[in-house]
Amino acid sequence: MNRHLLSAADLTHDDAVLVLDTARELAAVSGRAVKKLPTLRGRTVVNLFFEDSTRTRISFEAAAKRLSADVINFSAKGSSVSKGESLKDTALTLQAMGADAVVIRHSASGAPHRLAHSGWISAAVVNAGDGTHEHPTQALLDAYTMREHLADGAGDLAGRRVTIVGDVLHSRVARSNVLLLHTLGAHVTLVAPPTLLPVGVATWPCEVSYDLDAPLPASDALMMLRVQRERMDAAFFPSEREYARRYGLDARRAALLPEHAIVMHPGPMNRGMEITAEVADGPRSVIVEQVTNGVSIRMAVLYLLLGGAEPA
Amino acid sequence: MTSTGTTHLLTDVRPLGADPVDVRIEGATIVAIGAPGTLDADGARVLPGAGRVLLPGLVDLHTHLREPGREDAETVATGSAAAARGGFTAVHAMANTDPVADTAGVVEQVWHLGRDTGLVDVFPVGAVTVGLRGERLAELGAMADSAAAVRVFSDDGRCVSDAVLMRRALEYVKAFDGVIAQHAQEPRLTADAQMNEGALSGRLGLRGWPAVAEEAIIARDVLLAEHVGSRLHVCHVSTAGSVEIIRWAKSRGIDVTAEVTPHHLLLTEDLAASYDPVFKVNPPLRREHDVQAVREALADGTIDIVATDHAPHPVEDKECEWNVAAFGMLGLEQALAVVIETMVAPGLLDWAGVADRMAIAPARIGRRAGHGRPIAVGEPANLVLVDPQARGPVDPAASSSRSRNNPYAGRDLPAPVVATFLRGRPTVLDGSLAAPLAASRP
Amino acid sequence: MATRVLDEADISRALSRIAHEILEREKGAEHLVLMGIPSRGVPLARRIAERIATIEPGADVPVGALDITMYRDDLRLKPARALEPTVVPPEGIDGRTVVLVDDVLFSGRSVRAALDALSELGRPRAVRLAVLVDRGHREFPIRADHVGKNVPTSLREQVRVRVAELDGLDEVVIGEDA
Structure with missing residues (x-):
C-alpha cells in the first residue's frame, strides 16, 4: 500500500x-x-x-x-x-x-x-x-458490499457487471468506483444524460450508455448517484420530472434487474428523483448495509x- | 532619458547570429560596426563577446507589473529588474492593477514609475472598459494623448465579451492607431474553470476550460476586425484551433496579430496532475498537440510574437488548494530561454527569427519606434548579448521578481542573457543587474 | 544448512502425547476449547482435537482460531500485515478451559498478545498453552503447559514448522536460514 x-x-x-x-x-x-x-x-x-x-x-x-x-x-x-x-x-x-x-x-x-x-x-x-x-473509501465500501452479495465475500469482482447511474460529472463517488471496480475486474457501465458525463469519459475504463433500461437485465449491481436539484438551474437537464422518467429507478425498472442484483446508493438520497422510496426500501436495496460496511x-x-x- | 555617456566596445559578437563583428556604442547610439579588431577601443569599456549572439533588446507586449495595488506581488521596479535580466528593454504593463489603468492619471503614474526605475522602458497598456467591467469604454483617447502615449488597450484577465462593445473599441482606437489586445475567453463557457477541459480535467475533477471558449471569441473578433477594418491583437494563443482561425484570418488579409507565451510553448496540462497551483494559468496549459501547433505557428509567422504574460503572485496565493489559487506564472526571466529551447534548438527559428518575434514585431504592434530596431550604425543601442550554450537548473529564489511562482523551477533550461543595454547603458552585465535598484523606491 | 529436528512421525507422536496430557490435566474433554493461533497453530489445534476424539470416543472438542495481529506489540516494526481469521466456536469460551495452540514458543510475546485478544472475546475459566516446539529465549514470564519438544537454539537460528495442511509435509527444521 x-x-x-x-x-x-x-x-x-x-x-x-x-x-x-x-x-x-x-x-x-x-x-x-x-x-x-x-x-x-x-x-x-x-x-x-x-x-x-x-x-x-x-x-x-x-x-x-x-x-x-x-x-x-x-x-x-x-x-x-x-x-x-x-x-x-x-x-x-x-x-x-x-x-x-x-x-x-x-x-x-x-x-x-x-x-x-x-x-x-x-x-x-x-x-x-x-x-x-x-472518494476512495466510499468505493471500497461499495466494492465490499458488492463482494459480500455477489462473490461470497472473497477474492475480487471479476466478471461482475456494475451499472452506475446519474450525475457522473460532479460525482467523486463515480470516479473512485470506476477506477476501483476496474481494478477488481468488474465491468462498469455509466448511465447519464450526456450533459452529466465529463468530457473525455470515453477514455475511462468503462462503457457509457445514455439509456438506463438497456444495461439493467445484465447488471449484478446498480448504483444510483445523488442528483442535486440545483443542476437543473444550470441547464444540465430540463426538469426533475424528465430526469426521473429517463434516469430514475422505479419499481418497473427494478423489475428488469436479474433476481440476484442489488441496488446501491452512496447517500444522501433524493427520494423521488433518482430513486423511488419503494425501491430504496425494497428487498434488493443494500443501502443501509453500505453504511455499516x-x-x-x-x-x-x-x-x-x-x-x-x-x-x- | 539621459545616458551615462559611457562608451562601450563589444568585440567578437554575432548580430542576429551572423558573422562576428565589433560594435561600438557611444552614449545611446550604435556608432560603428566593423570586422573584429578593426574598431577604435579608445576611451571605451571593452566587453569581449567571445562569439556570442547580439540581438535587439527584447520587447514584451504583455507584462503584469502589479503596481499600483499589489506591490506585495511585484512593483514596477522589481518587474523592471526581472525584465532586464531576461534581456528585455521594453515591457507593456497590463492594465489590471488596483486602481485599474483606465485613466490618463493611472497610466501616467505607471509610466513615471518605469522611467524612475530606468531599467526598461515601461509602456502602460490602457484598459478597454472602465474598471475592466466590460460595460462602457474607458477614456481611450485621453490615455493615448497622455505622457504615456498608450497605443495598446486590453482588459486582459477578462475578455471584452460583449460583441458591440468590442466592435466599438476596435473602431474607436483607429483614431490614434491603437490596437485592442483581446483576452479571448468566452465567460459563460469558462465559469469557475480551472484547467484545460479534456480527459485529464475529468479525471482530476477540475472544472474544464474548453478550447472552444478561446476559439469562438477569436473567430468572432477577427470577423469584427475585418468588418470595421481595424487592427486586432490576440493575447496568449493557446490552442491548435486558435492557430487555424488566425491563419485563416491572415489569409483573408484581416489585420490581426497574435502572441504566444513561453509557457504555452513548453508546458502541457499534465502538470496539473500535481495539483500544484504554480501550474495554474489562464488560458490553461493545453495538450502536446496544441504545444506543437503554437510552435509551428510561431515559426511560420501565423503567431507574430512571444509575449510573457508574466504574472507574479505572492506565495499565499499559490500555496493553497488549486481551485482557490490565483491564475498566472512568471515569465520575464525565462522567456528567451524557453524560446531557445523550444524554437531555436529544434531549428524552427533562427536568431533573426528570434529578433523578429521577441523584439521587432512586438515593438511594431505596440507602435514603439525606439525599440525593435536593426543592429546598425545610428540606431539606438537597445541590445541583448546572448550565450546560446549556457544552461542550468532554474532557481526561483534567484529571481529579481518579488514573486516566486516560477513554473520552470528546477528545470534545466538555457541561461542565455549575458548583458542587456538600454540606450547604451548596461542594465545587466554578466547576467546580474548592472546597478542596484534605487533604494528610495518601496 | 538446515537440520530436521522433528519428522512426520515425531510430530504425530508429540501431538498424541499433548492430547493425552490435556485430557489428563483437565480430567476429561468436557469444558475444553482449543484455539489455534494462525497460521500453523490452527491445523495443529484441529489435529489435537481429532486425537482427543480418538482417545475419548464421543468427545467433540470445539476448535477455533485466534488472530493476534491487532494485539501485537511489534506492529510498528514491520509493514502492516494481512489479518488471519478469528473464529470463536459457537459454544463460546465463557467458563471454559481454553487451550491456546501455537507452533513455536519463543519470546512469549505472541502468547501475551493472544491472552489480550482472548480476554476481549470472553472470560474463560482457565487458559492453557500447548506448543509443538519450545525453543527458549523467553522475554516474558510465560511458560507452556504442554510441549511437543524442547529444542535448544541460538538466537541466530530460525525454527521453521511445516504442516501438511499448509506446507504439504510435516516437519520441524532448524538452521541459520531454515
Whole structure:
C-alpha cells in the first residue's frame, strides 16, 4: 500500500483485495461485546472536515476509536480561504499536534493530494472526499458490499457487471468506483444524460450508455448517484420530472434487474428523483448495509496505513 | 532619458547570429560596426563577446507589473529588474492593477514609475472598459494623448465579451492607431474553470476550460476586425484551433496579430496532475498537440510574437488548494530561454527569427519606434548579448521578481542573457543587474 | 544448512502425547476449547482435537482460531500485515478451559498478545498453552503447559514448522536460514 490513500487508483489489485479481506475480519469486531482493538493505541487520527459530512465523519471516527486511536475532530468549514486559516496553516498546526493520520474532506479537488505532497505534514493522508475528484473509501465500501452479495465475500469482482447511474460529472463517488471496480475486474457501465458525463469519459475504463433500461437485465449491481436539484438551474437537464422518467429507478425498472442484483446508493438520497422510496426500501436495496460496511472499511484502511512500520 | 555617456566596445559578437563583428556604442547610439579588431577601443569599456549572439533588446507586449495595488506581488521596479535580466528593454504593463489603468492619471503614474526605475522602458497598456467591467469604454483617447502615449488597450484577465462593445473599441482606437489586445475567453463557457477541459480535467475533477471558449471569441473578433477594418491583437494563443482561425484570418488579409507565451510553448496540462497551483494559468496549459501547433505557428509567422504574460503572485496565493489559487506564472526571466529551447534548438527559428518575434514585431504592434530596431550604425543601442550554450537548473529564489511562482523551477533550461543595454547603458552585465535598484523606491 | 529436528512421525507422536496430557490435566474433554493461533497453530489445534476424539470416543472438542495481529506489540516494526481469521466456536469460551495452540514458543510475546485478544472475546475459566516446539529465549514470564519438544537454539537460528495442511509435509527444521 502507498503511504496515503488519495485516489482509488493508488490501490493495486492486491492492495484492494487486502483492504477488503482485512475489513471482513474487522467486521467481526463490531459484533463483539468489546468493540475495540488496541492496535492504534497512542496514535492520533485527525478528522479534518472542510465540508459538512456528518455520516462520513462519524464513520471514520468510529473506525479510529475501535482501533483505540485518539481522534481529533477538526471542523474547518468556512475557514479555508476568505476567512481564517489556509490549508497550509491548518496542516502546520496538525503537524505540531503530532497527527499520525489526517482524514480530509474538502470541497476543492486535489486538496488531499496537496496536503500529502506539499511537505507541510508528515502524517498519512486519507481522502474522505475531495470536490468532484474522488472518494476512495466510499468505493471500497461499495466494492465490499458488492463482494459480500455477489462473490461470497472473497477474492475480487471479476466478471461482475456494475451499472452506475446519474450525475457522473460532479460525482467523486463515480470516479473512485470506476477506477476501483476496474481494478477488481468488474465491468462498469455509466448511465447519464450526456450533459452529466465529463468530457473525455470515453477514455475511462468503462462503457457509457445514455439509456438506463438497456444495461439493467445484465447488471449484478446498480448504483444510483445523488442528483442535486440545483443542476437543473444550470441547464444540465430540463426538469426533475424528465430526469426521473429517463434516469430514475422505479419499481418497473427494478423489475428488469436479474433476481440476484442489488441496488446501491452512496447517500444522501433524493427520494423521488433518482430513486423511488419503494425501491430504496425494497428487498434488493443494500443501502443501509453500505453504511455499516463503511466502518469496517475505514478501520481496515487506518490499520493498513498506520498499523505497520512507515515505509522507508 | 539621459545616458551615462559611457562608451562601450563589444568585440567578437554575432548580430542576429551572423558573422562576428565589433560594435561600438557611444552614449545611446550604435556608432560603428566593423570586422573584429578593426574598431577604435579608445576611451571605451571593452566587453569581449567571445562569439556570442547580439540581438535587439527584447520587447514584451504583455507584462503584469502589479503596481499600483499589489506591490506585495511585484512593483514596477522589481518587474523592471526581472525584465532586464531576461534581456528585455521594453515591457507593456497590463492594465489590471488596483486602481485599474483606465485613466490618463493611472497610466501616467505607471509610466513615471518605469522611467524612475530606468531599467526598461515601461509602456502602460490602457484598459478597454472602465474598471475592466466590460460595460462602457474607458477614456481611450485621453490615455493615448497622455505622457504615456498608450497605443495598446486590453482588459486582459477578462475578455471584452460583449460583441458591440468590442466592435466599438476596435473602431474607436483607429483614431490614434491603437490596437485592442483581446483576452479571448468566452465567460459563460469558462465559469469557475480551472484547467484545460479534456480527459485529464475529468479525471482530476477540475472544472474544464474548453478550447472552444478561446476559439469562438477569436473567430468572432477577427470577423469584427475585418468588418470595421481595424487592427486586432490576440493575447496568449493557446490552442491548435486558435492557430487555424488566425491563419485563416491572415489569409483573408484581416489585420490581426497574435502572441504566444513561453509557457504555452513548453508546458502541457499534465502538470496539473500535481495539483500544484504554480501550474495554474489562464488560458490553461493545453495538450502536446496544441504545444506543437503554437510552435509551428510561431515559426511560420501565423503567431507574430512571444509575449510573457508574466504574472507574479505572492506565495499565499499559490500555496493553497488549486481551485482557490490565483491564475498566472512568471515569465520575464525565462522567456528567451524557453524560446531557445523550444524554437531555436529544434531549428524552427533562427536568431533573426528570434529578433523578429521577441523584439521587432512586438515593438511594431505596440507602435514603439525606439525599440525593435536593426543592429546598425545610428540606431539606438537597445541590445541583448546572448550565450546560446549556457544552461542550468532554474532557481526561483534567484529571481529579481518579488514573486516566486516560477513554473520552470528546477528545470534545466538555457541561461542565455549575458548583458542587456538600454540606450547604451548596461542594465545587466554578466547576467546580474548592472546597478542596484534605487533604494528610495518601496 | 538446515537440520530436521522433528519428522512426520515425531510430530504425530508429540501431538498424541499433548492430547493425552490435556485430557489428563483437565480430567476429561468436557469444558475444553482449543484455539489455534494462525497460521500453523490452527491445523495443529484441529489435529489435537481429532486425537482427543480418538482417545475419548464421543468427545467433540470445539476448535477455533485466534488472530493476534491487532494485539501485537511489534506492529510498528514491520509493514502492516494481512489479518488471519478469528473464529470463536459457537459454544463460546465463557467458563471454559481454553487451550491456546501455537507452533513455536519463543519470546512469549505472541502468547501475551493472544491472552489480550482472548480476554476481549470472553472470560474463560482457565487458559492453557500447548506448543509443538519450545525453543527458549523467553522475554516474558510465560511458560507452556504442554510441549511437543524442547529444542535448544541460538538466537541466530530460525525454527521453521511445516504442516501438511499448509506446507504439504510435516516437519520441524532448524538452521541459520531454515
